[in-house]
Amino acid sequence: MSLAETARPAAAGEPGTLVEVQGLDRVFDLSRPWLNRLIERRGRIRLTAVDGVDFAIRRGETYALVGESGSGKSTIAKMVVGLLPPSGGSVTIGGTDVWAGRGRDEQRRMRRRIQMIFQDPFASLNPRWRVEAIVAEPIKVFDLVPDAGRRRERVGELLSLVGLDPRDGQKFPHEFSGGQRQRIAIARALASEPEFIVCDEPTSALDVSVQAQVLNLLRDLQKRLGLTYLFISHNLAVVRHVATRVGVLYLGRLVEEAPARALFAEPLHPYTRMLLEAVPDIDMEGIERQSIAGEIPNPINPPRGCHFHPRCPHAMDRCRAEVPPRYAVGEAGVRCFLYDPDAT
Ligand code: SF4
Numbered sequence: 221m222s223l224a225e226t227a228r229p230a231a232a233g234e235p236g237t238l239v240e241v242q243g244l245d246r247v248f249d250l251s252r253p254w255l256n257r258l259i260e261r262r263g264r265i266r267l268t269a270v271d272g273v274d275f276a277i278r279r280g281e282t283y284a285l286v287g288e289s290g291s292g293k294s295t296i297a298k299m300v301v302g303l304l305p306p307s308g309g310s311v312t313i314g315g316t317d318v319w320a321g322r323g324r325d326e327q328r329r330m331r332r333r334i335q336m337i338f339q340d341p342f343a344s345l346n347p348r349w350r351v352e353a354i355v356a357e358p359i360k361v362f363d364l365v366p367d368a369g370r371r372r373e374r375v376g377e378l379l380s381l382v383g384l385d386p387r388d389g390q391k392f393p394h395e396f397s398g399g400q401r402q403r404i405a406i407a408r409a410l411a412s413e414p415e416f417i418v419c420d421e422p423t424s425a426l427d428v429s430v431q432a433q434v435l436n437l438l439r440d441l442q443k444r445l446g447l448t449y450l451f452i453s454h455n456l457a458v459v460r461h462v463a464t465r466v467g468v469l470y471l472g473r474l475v476e477e478a479p480a481r482a483l484f485a486e487p488l489h490p491y492t493r494m495l496l497e498a499v500p501d502i503d504m505e506g507i508e509r510q511s512i513a514g515e516i517p518n519p520i521n522p523p524r525g526c527h528f529h530p531r532c533p534h535a536m537d538r539c540r541a542e543v544p545p546r547y548a549v550g551e552a553g554v555r556c557f558l559y560d561p562d563a564t
Contacts (some may be wrong), residue, residue, distance in 0.1 A: 238416060238448045239277040239300070243309035246270040246295050246472075250520070267520050269295045271472040272309070274546075277465075279415075282442065282449040284459040284480070286495065287469035288516050293452045296469075297418050300450060301336050313416060332362050335409035339421040341401035345393040351404055352389030355379065358412040378407040382437060399430035406437065410445070420452045435461050456499045460484055468492045471519055471527040478552035488554040490532050526556070534558055 251257060251264040270292045277283040285293045298304035300311050302318050311318040316330060335358075338344040345354055355375045358364075365371040376386030382403040393401055402422060409417055419438065423431040439462060441447060453459050459466060463480040468489060476489040487493045514531035517523055526544050529535040538557055547559040557563060 236278045237276050238279045238314055239283075239450065240312040241273060241275050241296070241300065241309070242312075244270055244273040244296065244299060244306055244311065245308035246292070246299060246304070247307045265520060268522070269472050269519065270299070270306075273467075273469075273472075273474050275467050275474065275477060277416075277448055277450060279448050280442070280446055281464040282451050282462050284451040284453060284463035284466045285469055286453055286456060286459050286466060288454060288495075290471070290516055290519055291469040292472040293454075293469055294420055297336070297420050297450065297452050301334050301418050302330065303336075328362070332358075332412045333414055334416050334418070335412060335414040336418045336420060337402070337405055337409050337422045340425050341398065341405045342393065344405055345401060345408075347393055349392075350389065351379070351391055351393065351396075354393070354404065355389070355407045355411055358408060362412050364411075364413065375407075375411075378410055379404075381410065381441070382407045397430070398426050399434060402426060402434050403437065406434075406441070410441070415446070416448045416450070418450045418452070421454070422451075423458060424453070424455065431458065432461070438462065456484075456495055468495065471516065471522050473527060473555065474546075475528065475556070476552065476554045478554075482551055488549055488552055488559065489528075489556050490534055490558075491528050494531070 246269045248267045248269055249264065250267055252260070252262065257263065273292075273296060275283065275285075285296060287293050295304065299306045300313075300318070305319060310320075313330065313334060316326070318330065318334075352372065352375050355378055356371055359371055359374060365374050372389075375389055379386050379388055384400065384403055384407070388396075388400075388404075393404065396404065422438070423434050426434060435458065438449070442449060449462070451459065451462055460480065466476075466478060466480050466483045467474050468476040468483075468491065470491050476483065476487070476492045478488070483492065484496070487496050517527070517530065523530050523540075525541045526532070526535070526539040529539040532539065536557060542557075544555040544557050544560075546553045546555050547561070549559050
């Protein structure tokens with residue numbers, strides 16, 4: 221068996237693993253209706269947004285998925301929480317397959333265990349509802365606190381937990397700043413007492429001064445409540461602040477995966493190095509700097525072989541023809557032929 225075949229994500233199948241994603245694919249059919257295709261003599265158009273992605277998240281960890289726009293990170297987030305069906309592969313949370321056929325009760329239990337925090341807190345909060353009703357909604361839906369008075373107290377506790385005043389429950393979302401609205405969204409996510417939260421660019425719509433406060437709050441809540449996060453971001457400076465483990469996506473493929481400390485100290489994949497070069501406030505001393513030109517290619521017609529080869533200064537002939545497998549390098553996994561131990 222080759223090294224590539226043995227190089228699985230570090231935590232997959234291990235005790236303590238909460239989330240396992242295996243061979244996840246998502247293909248979108250963007251074709252025009254068949255009559256148009258017939259008249260215009262055009263074939264089908266398919267976009268592979270996610271291509272064979274594997275990773276695992278241990279309980280209490282923050283796994284960050286990073287990549288440029290169009291890399292597939294938000295598509296993965298939607299498949300993990302059960303909002304978008306995969307074209308192939310599986311997502312398992314606490315041993316239960318998110319997409320396998322389940323009864324209503326099991327679906328309900330699963331929905332309660334997983335919550336999502338979105339990029340734009342204003343769009344995710346109903347502007348006509350008072351904050352108390354917004355935060356109480358999951359408590360009602362899952363019938364966690366049937367008594368109305370006790371439920372009001374619980375909403376007050378949740379608002380305090382995220383650094384707001386329990387009296388803020390009587391206000392409407394437009395009366396708050398962006399950072400406070402994201403705190404309300406976090407309180408609502410916590411209301412169903414989840415164990416796993418997907419944070420999809422939770423600070424990218426906020427002022428820089430507020431971003432650190434929200435990130436610190438998420439970290440504090442993780443410690444206090446034992447939460448597990450999947451953190452989606454295009455910003456490596458933010459990821460460095462929160463992640464335990466990092467997966468780097470390029471055109472739907474996970475090209476590097478490593479503990480955060482190792483990835484920032486010694487990035488392996490040429491694309492990861494390029495991303496780190498673009499982050500002005502990260503100390504890159506001791507790491508060879510490279511300037512890689514070009515833009516992310518059209519995902520409808522991605523380059524053959526290694527998708528990154530048109531932008532890569534190390535591209536070889538085999539990079540244009542073969543898809544690199546996952547090679548194990550220490551605690552990391554990297555899809556790049558530079559790490560092929562059998563290469564001459
Ligand atoms: Fe560059 Fe080849 Fe590695 Fe792709 S496989 S990142 S083209 S060296």
